[in-house]
Amino acid sequence: MQHTDIGFGSTLTSEGCHFRLYGPDILTLEVVLFDKEGIAIACHRLERQANDHWTVFIRGIGENTGYAFLVTTATDLSAQWLLDPHAHRVQQQPAPDRTSDLVTAPEWIAYTTCHDFDWQGCERPAIAPEKTVLCEVHVKGYTKANPDLPANLRGTYSGLCHPVTLAHFRQSGITSLQLMPIAAKADETHLAAKSLTNFWGYNPIAWSAPDQRFASADPVRECKTMIRTLHAHGIEVILDVVYNHTAEEGDGGPVFHFKALDNQSYLKDEQGQFKNYTGCGNTLDVSHPPMLQAILQSLRSWVLNYQVDGFRFDLAATLGRNHDHFSSDSAFFAAIRNDPVLSRVKLIAEPWDIGPDGYQSGAFPAGWHECNDQFRDNWRSFWLHDAPASAVAPHLLGSQPQFPAQNWPQKYSINYLCYHDGFTLQDLVSFNDRHNHANGENNCDGHPDNRSNNQGTEGLAATTAVQNRREKQKRNLMTSLLFSLGIPHLLGADLHSHSQQGNNNAYCQDNDTNWVNWALSREEYKFRNWLQSLIQHRQTVMPAIMRAMTDKTSAPATISWMTPTGTPMDDQNWAGRQPFSCLIQADDNNALLYLLNPDDYPVRFRLPSSLHSWTCLVDTAEDQLAARNIHQSDCLVRPVSMVILIPAS
Incomplete structure (x- = not known):
C-alpha cells in the first residue's frame, strides 16, 4: 500500500486509516463507518487538537470502507451529517425515508481509497506549448x-x-x-x-x-x-x-x-x-x-x-x-x-x-x-x-x-x-x-x-x-x-x-x-x-514560427502589414473593415503570409517580392485543402475568405 503524508480527509496505511479535518466551528465530531449496503456499523470520536484539527486513527480499516462525519455545532446542537470534502471517492445515496423527523442515513458517503496503481512505465507526453x-x-x-x-x-x-x-x-x-x-x-x-x-x-x-x-x-x-x-x-x-x-x-x-x-x-x-x-x-x-x-x-x-x-x-x-x-x-x-x-x-x-x-x-x-x-x-x-x-x-x-x-x-x-x-x-x-x-x-x-x-x-x-x-x-x-x-x-x-x-x-x-x-x-x-x-x-x-518569435540567438522575426496593393497599412486602412495582409518572416525557410478579404467581392493581392514563389496552404473559399504553388506576383482571394501562403519548397 502506498504511504503518503497524513493530510486532510482519510489516509490509508497498512495498519488502518487516519482521519483528519479542520473544524474550528464544531463542538463534536465523529466518523461513522458503513458496510457495503450503506448500513452504519461503527462510530469513532475524533479528538480536537490545539490547532483545531480533529484526528483519529482507526486500526484494521481497508480500502473501500464507507464513511461519513457526524457533527454538532454551536448554532445547531442536533447532530448533522457531513461529507468529507477531501474524499477521494464519494457516492450519493438514495433518498432516505423521511417519514419521521429523524434522518437515519447521510445523503453522501465517502470511501477510503488506496491509490496504488500500475502505470506500466507510461510517462507524461510533455507536449511543448x-x-x-x-x-x-x-x-x-x-x-x-x-x-x-x-x-x-x-x-x-x-x-x-x-x-x-x-x-x-x-x-x-x-x-x-x-x-x-x-x-x-x-x-x-x-x-x-x-x-x-x-x-x-x-x-x-x-x-x-x-x-x-x-x-x-x-x-x-x-x-x-x-x-x-x-x-x-x-x-x-x-x-x-x-x-x-x-x-x-x-x-x-x-x-x-x-x-x-x-x-x-x-x-x-x-x-x-x-x-x-x-x-x-x-x-x-x-x-x-x-x-x-x-x-x-x-x-x-x-x-x-x-x-x-x-x-x-x-x-x-x-x-x-x-x-x-x-x-x-x-x-x-x-x-x-x-x-x-x-x-x-x-x-x-x-x-x-x-x-x-x-x-x-x-x-x-x-x-x-x-x-x-x-x-x-x-x-x-x-x-x-x-x-x-x-x-x-x-x-x-x-x-x-x-x-x-x-x-x-x-x-x-x-x-x-x-x-x-x-x-x-x-x-x-x-x-x-x-x-x-x-x-x-x-x-x-x-x-x-x-x-x-x-x-x-x-x-x-x-x-x-x-x-x-x-x-x-x-x-x-x-x-x-x-x-x-x-x-x-x-x-x-x-x-x-x-x-x-x-x-x-x-x-x-x-x-x-x-x-x-x-x-x-x-x-x-x-x-x-x-x-x-x-x-x-x-x-x-x-x-517553427512561434519559436522564431522568441529565439534570442538569431535576428528577430520581421512583421509587415500591407494593403492588397502591397503598400504599408496606414491609419485610414486600419480604421476600416477592409482587406489586408500580414507577412511574418523569420528566415527564408520560415515565413507565413496571411491574405484576408472580409469584403463581398474578390480582391487581388500583390505578393511580396522578397520571396519568388509561394505555396498556398489554405484557401477558405475551398471546402478541401489542396496545396498549390503560386508563381505569379499576385494572388486572388475570393469574397469573405482568407488565404495562407508559405514559401515554396
Whole structure:
C-alpha cells in the first residue's frame, strides 16, 4: 500500500486509516463507518487538537470502507451529517425515508481509497506549448451518442480512451484533452426542483474524487486507466477544476461540509452574508490558510495519484483575491510557484470572476497561460459583423499587448472561438439569438452578446446558398484560430459540427443537446475532414514560427502589414473593415503570409517580392485543402475568405 503524508480527509496505511479535518466551528465530531449496503456499523470520536484539527486513527480499516462525519455545532446542537470534502471517492445515496423527523442515513458517503496503481512505465507526453492543440470535451457528452462504442462504455472514462475514440483524436491531431470537470458534483437546489441536473459539473462537492457518473465500475481505477491509455497514445490530460466556490450555494443553501466545519472558508460581507463573486452563491476565501492548504492538497492528488498534465482553473481571478482585490502575488500563486509538483504542470487561467476587480486578463503571473476572450470577440466580430482590421491584427500575432512575446513560451494566450459556455461553431453561424427555453429560466440565462450571424436564416434549416455561406464562415473562423500565434483551444463538439439548437448555456441538459453527434451528414463529414487536415497543416508550420518569435540567438522575426496593393497599412486602412495582409518572416525557410478579404467581392493581392514563389496552404473559399504553388506576383482571394501562403519548397 502506498504511504503518503497524513493530510486532510482519510489516509490509508497498512495498519488502518487516519482521519483528519479542520473544524474550528464544531463542538463534536465523529466518523461513522458503513458496510457495503450503506448500513452504519461503527462510530469513532475524533479528538480536537490545539490547532483545531480533529484526528483519529482507526486500526484494521481497508480500502473501500464507507464513511461519513457526524457533527454538532454551536448554532445547531442536533447532530448533522457531513461529507468529507477531501474524499477521494464519494457516492450519493438514495433518498432516505423521511417519514419521521429523524434522518437515519447521510445523503453522501465517502470511501477510503488506496491509490496504488500500475502505470506500466507510461510517462507524461510533455507536449511543448507551441505544439499544443487543446480540445475541450465532456467525458459523458463526447462519447454518449457514439454508436461505434460498446453501449456500456458510452459516456464513461473507458469510452473516452476506447480505441475508436483514440483513433479519432489521433486522426484529428489533438495533443491535449481539456476535460470539463470530472470531480464529484451536486445539483443546485433550483435544478433539482425542475428535475434538471448540472450536466457540466461546475458545482463541486468533493474536489479530489472522480465523478461516479462517468464510471462503468470503480471511478478511481477507471479514471487512472483512462489517463494512462491517453498518455500511451501521446495525448495529455488537462483537468478543468473549480476551486472558486463549492456546492453549498449561498445563505440558506445546503450544508455539505465547509459551512459547518469552517465558516471562514467563504468570503462574507459586513453583515456576515456570503459574497457571490462566482454567480454560484458563494466565493471561497483562498487567502484563508486552511482553505489554501485544502486546495493545494487536492491539486497535488490529481498530479501525483492520477498523473494529470495540468489544470484549467475556472473563474481563476478568485484564486488571487484578498476580498475585493486581486493580486498576482497572492498566497495561492506563490504556493504554486514554489511547489515542486504543481509548478511543473500546465496552468491555464480563466482570468476573471464577476466580483469587483474581477477582470484580470494578462495579469496572471509567469507560468500561467490565460483564456483570451478578446481573441474570441474580435475574430467573431471581424468575420461575422463589421469589426475593422485593427480589431484582429493584434490577436493574429498572439495578443501581445496582453501577452508579450518576451514572456513566451511560459505565458501564451489561449486562443479560442467557442467554449462549453456559449454557442458551438455550428450555432455561431446558424443563430442570431440564444434559444435557452429548455433551461427553465425564461430564456434569460446565458450571455446575450454572442456576436453570431445566422447568414440570413435563424436555425439549422436553410437554403443551399445560406448553408454554403455558413460552411465558409466556419472555415474562416477555424483558420483564424489555428494560424494565430498562441495555443489554440478547440471545442470538441466543433469537430462534428454539433449544434445545441441555439442553446448557449446548456449546463443543465443531459440529453442530445450536449451529447455530441457522431452520425454526420455529408457536409458535416466533409468539414470534419477539412478541419482535421487544417490542424495537421498548423502543426507543420506554426511551431517553427512561434519559436522564431522568441529565439534570442538569431535576428528577430520581421512583421509587415500591407494593403492588397502591397503598400504599408496606414491609419485610414486600419480604421476600416477592409482587406489586408500580414507577412511574418523569420528566415527564408520560415515565413507565413496571411491574405484576408472580409469584403463581398474578390480582391487581388500583390505578393511580396522578397520571396519568388509561394505555396498556398489554405484557401477558405475551398471546402478541401489542396496545396498549390503560386508563381505569379499576385494572388486572388475570393469574397469573405482568407488565404495562407508559405514559401515554396
